[in-house]
Amino acid sequence: MKATIFCTAIAAALVASASAESTSYVEIFGGAALPGDLTFDYPTGSDNTFDTNSGYSYGAAFGVNFTSNWSVEGEVAYYKSEYTGYEPNHNDLLNLSVNGYYTFETGGQLKPYVGAGIGYGRVGYDGDVDQSNWGFTYQGIAGVRFALSGNVDFFGEYRYVASQDVDLDTVIYKAEYHAHNIQAGLRFNF
Numbered sequence: 001m002k003a004t005i006f007c008t009a010i011a012a013a014l015v016a017s018a019s020a021e022s023t024s025y026v027e028i029f030g031g032a033a034l035p036g037d038l039t040f041d042y043p044t045g046s047d048n049t050f051d052t053n054s055g056y057s058y059g060a061a062f063g064v065n066f067t068s069n070w071s072v073e074g075e076v077a078y079y080k081s082e083y084t085g086y087e088p089n090h091n092d093l094l095n096l097s098v099n100g101y102y103t104f105e106t107g108g109q110l111k112p113y114v115g116a117g118i119g120y121g122r123v124g125y126d127g128d129v130d131q132s133n134w135g136f137t138y139q140g141i142a143g144v145r146f147a148l149s150g151n152v153d154f155f156g157e158y159r160y161v162a163s164q165d166v167d168l169d170t171v172i173y174k175a176e177y178h179a180h181n182i183q184a185g186l187r188f189n190f
Contacts, residue, residue, distance in 0.1 A: 023065045027073070029155075029185025030058035036178050038083045038091055052091070055081025057181050061099070065189075071101045075117065079161060079179055093163060093177040095121035095137050103145070115141035123166045123177045135166035145187065153187040 033055040063073030097119025124132035143157025162178035
């Protein structure tokens with residue numbers, strides 16, 4: 001229910017903020033997720049730390065360019081990787097976020113940008129017991145776009161994505177997700 005309310009609020013804010021001078025875009029992306037060590041915080045006060053392997057990420061976004069420099073988007077993204085210790089052994093994040101970007105004008109087709117986002121995500125673990133819960137997420141973004149045509153851009157970027165500690169219902173008390181991500185994608189401007 002909270003996720004539905006959050007997504008509806010993002011969509012309403014983006015549609016309401018679009019003006020006659022604004023342009024919109026849709027993005028699709030995917031790439032490699034490089035998570036940090038995974039630490040579970042147990043109610044007994046003990047912690048267990050597990051090594052993680054690289055994984056993958058993919059997602060889509062709808063955004064509005066308010067000027068040639070500033071844009072805001074609503075995004076849905078999924079991140080998944082594996083950790084040692086249990087079979088099966090996956091941890092993942094389904095992230096719903098609002099991101100803001102600043103694009104630097106270079107006078108050419110290559111445009112670097114930086115951004116940040118906040119959101120609400122479902123952190124999940126598939127180990128000896130399946131468990132998940134929703135919590136606050138945040139991300140930092142840096143990348144570069146290259147115009148392929150009048151309305152299609154290719155982009156490559158780095159993202160650091162993380163969640164706050166989320167309460168879990170089963171054996172583990174608290175856990176979090178954090179990863180460095182290298183991604184590429186396409187932006188369709190209209």
